[in-house]
Amino acid sequence: MRKTIYKNLFFASIILIGISSCPFMKPTPTYIFLITLDTTRADHINYSLSQNDVSPNFARLASNGVFFRNAYSIIPITLPSHASMFYSLPPYVLKIYNNAQKQDVSNASLAEILKSKGYRTGAVVSLGVLNAQFGLNKGFEEYIENYSPNLWYKTAEEVNRDAIGIIKKFAGSKSFFWIHYSDPHEPYFPPLYSGTFNISLNNKRVFMSKSIEAPVVNLTLEIPPGANSVDLETELPISLEKNEEVESPYFGYYNFFIRPIDPNDIIEVSIPRTWKKDPDSSTNIYISEEKKSQVLLINKGKKNAHIKLSFLYRLRPSASAMKDLYEEEVNYMDSEFGKLVDYLKNNNMYEKSFFIVVGDHGEGLGEHLTYFGHVHYLNNMYVKVPLIMAGTGLKKKGERKELASNLNIAPTILDVARIKKPGYMLGQSLLKPYKSDKLLLETYSPEAYYDTFSIIKLPYQVIFHPERKKDRFELINLEKDPLGIDVIPDETQDQEIFFGLKKSVRKISTTIKNAKGKMGKLSQKELEILKSLGYIR
Numbered sequence: 001m002r003k004t005i006y007k008n009l010f011f012a013s014i015i016l017i018g019i020s021s022c023p024f025m026k027p028t029p030t031y032i033f034l035i036t037l038d039t040t041r042a043d044h045i046n047y048s049l050s051q052n053d054v055s056p057n058f059a060r061l062a063s064n065g066v067f068f069r070n071a072y073s074i075i076p077i078t079l080p081s082h083a084s085m086f087y088s089l090p091p092y093v094l095k096i097y098n099n100a101q102k103q104d105v106s107n108a109s110l111a112e113i114l115k116s117k118g119y120r121t122g123a124v125v126s127l128g129v130l131n132a133q134f135g136l137n138k139g140f141e142e143y144i145e146n147y148s149p150n151l152w153y154k155t156a157e158e159v160n161r162d163a164i165g166i167i168k169k170f171a172g173s174k175s176f177f178w179i180h181y182s183d184p185h186e187p188y189f190p191p192l193y194s195g196t197f198n199i200s201l202n203n204k205r206v207f208m209s210k211s212i213e214a215p216v217v218n219l220t221l222e223i224p225p226g227a228n229s230v231d232l233e234t235e236l237p238i239s240l241e242k243n244e245e246v247e248s249p250y251f252g253y254y255n256f257f258i259r260p261i262d263p264n265d266i267i268e269v270s271i272p273r274t275w276k277k278d279p280d281s282s283t284n285i286y287i288s289e290e291k292k293s294q295v296l297l298i299n300k301g302k303k304n305a306h307i308k309l310s311f312l313y314r315l316r317p318s319a320s321a322m323k324d325l326y327e328e329e330v331n332y333m334d335s336e337f338g339k340l341v342d343y344l345k346n347n348n349m350y351e352k353s354f355f356i357v358v359g360d361h362g363e364g365l366g367e368h369l370t371y372f373g374h375v376h377y378l379n380n381m382y383v384k385v386p387l388i389m390a391g392t393g394l395k396k397k398g399e400r401k402e403l404a405s406n407l408n409i410a411p412t413i414l415d416v417a418r419i420k421k422p423g424y425m426l427g428q429s430l431l432k433p434y435k436s437d438k439l440l441l442e443t444y445s446p447e448a449y450y451d452t453f454s455i456i457k458l459p460y461q462v463i464f465h466p467e468r469k470k471d472r473f474e475l476i477n478l479e480k481d482p483l484g485i486d487v488i489p490d491e492t493q494d495q496e497i498f499f500g501l502k503k504s505v506r507k508i509s510t511t512i513k514n515a516k517g518k519m520g521k522l523s524q525k526e527l528e529i530l531k532s533l534g535y536i537r
Contacts, residue, residue, distance in 0.1 A: 073384075
């Protein structure tokens with residue numbers, strides 16, 4: 001009964017109606033690649049083949065296939081966004097609303113279906129929120145998620161290293177590869193930037209990482225009786241140090257705690273006076289503008305004491321620098337994707353391959369409410385994503401303007417593999433022409449500030465904030481405002497269009513919220529992953 005209600009709700013409000021037609025492609029490729037680009041905005045992928053110094057490799061792929069101008073992630077949160085790709089079901093049906101939420105989906109995933117039809121299946125993920133413990137590993141023969149110590153993300157170069165290992169292993173067999181790049185994700189610094197972050201106890205170094213990383217520090221230190229010093233020192237990347245146009249960065253110490261392991265030990269902690277505590281946070285978040293800080297510890301006992309030092313470190317550049325760094329990260333990711341393509345060409349695999357490249361969500365870069373990040377909002381910059389389809393046998397090429405989303409991904413890949421789409425999948429294959437009507441977008445608390453819903457019916461978008469007391473609706477003309485942040489004033493709205501969209505989104509959101517499942521309690525490890533990646537503080 002519940003499935004019927006959801007299906008009727010879906011087809012009543014957000015249909016991407018399929019029209020029967022033969023697939024565009026022939027023959028069936030040996031290798032199918034799903035490349036997901038975490039935190040990648042549509043407007044930061046340039047499809048031009050000339051004067052393109054940001055994304056030339058993605059442009060070359062698109063020139064040999066199809067790229068979509070109106071592709072959207074139906075939720076700006078990594079785990080549920082990817083789950084929607086693998087099941088062709090929206091988050092409210094999957095009951096997967098946030099990162100770190102373990103899935104309990106009875107339907108077969110895309111990877112499970114392909115594996116059952118004789119495909120070898122391999123995945124490489126680059127963010128801790130996609131780790132196997134959260135369920136997207138279902139159906140994958142290989143699922144690689146290894147990270148460097150103290151980190152919950154890895155670079156595109158590291159992703160390629162692991163992906164090529166699986167590709168070599170599967171060579172010659174029909175295979176499905178999911179490769180996940182996440183370089184534009186916070187902390188934004190391309191790995192080519194140098195500089196270190198060091199921790200010393202009484203002038204002896206006890207920890208070191210790159211200053212551009214966001215390491216999770218968990219140290220057990222032995223301190224003798226009396227005064228002791230813990231020095232925290234950052235060596236800035238040369239490019240930031242020498243760039244006079246960039247404002248001075250600051251240094252963040254998140255959830256900063258020093259505790260004695262033995263509760264009988266008495267340790268007096270003196271935080272530097274130059275540190276500023278975040279007044280809006282209930283946890284110990286300190287901000288400093290000093291590259292070197294010293295925390296004083298006084299062991300008031302007569303014997304050595306053991307303490308636990310824990311925090312998340314972040315080098316935070318200015319807003320102007322972050323915008324430039326974000327674009328540099330997109331360019332770095334593009335160059336590494338190019339290396340992956342070169343490997344396939346050099347090993348006679350490229351011509352036997354089919355690619356779908358898609359973003360899982362976008363990213364705010366300060367244009368809207370000065371906010372950097374995603375999760376909380378459904379405006380264009382957070383949800384409009386790149387989508388490219390290319391490869392062997394694809395006949396029709398060029399630009400397409402119909403609405404597309406996560407829900408199209410699994411049906412398209414099954415169509416490529418000549419496998420019938422199961423009845424529970426709600427999306428349509430991109431290999432067939434289809435009429436695009438409406439698209440429902442969602443984001444959910446507690447990770448987001450509150451549950452928010454949106455309907456896109458081009459050229460309009462309505463965003464509904466059910467829990468706000470005022471300004472609950474936003475109506476936007478996406479043709480006139482590509483960022484999707486300029487709300488149409490009441491007096492100039494087309495009342496007929498606005499009334500219809502408003503009525504639809506209110507009705508849909510009420511149904512979804514009434515059926516929303518409860519979120520489970522997160523473990524300490526799951527909290528660490530979310531904090532280290534900037535999802536929560």
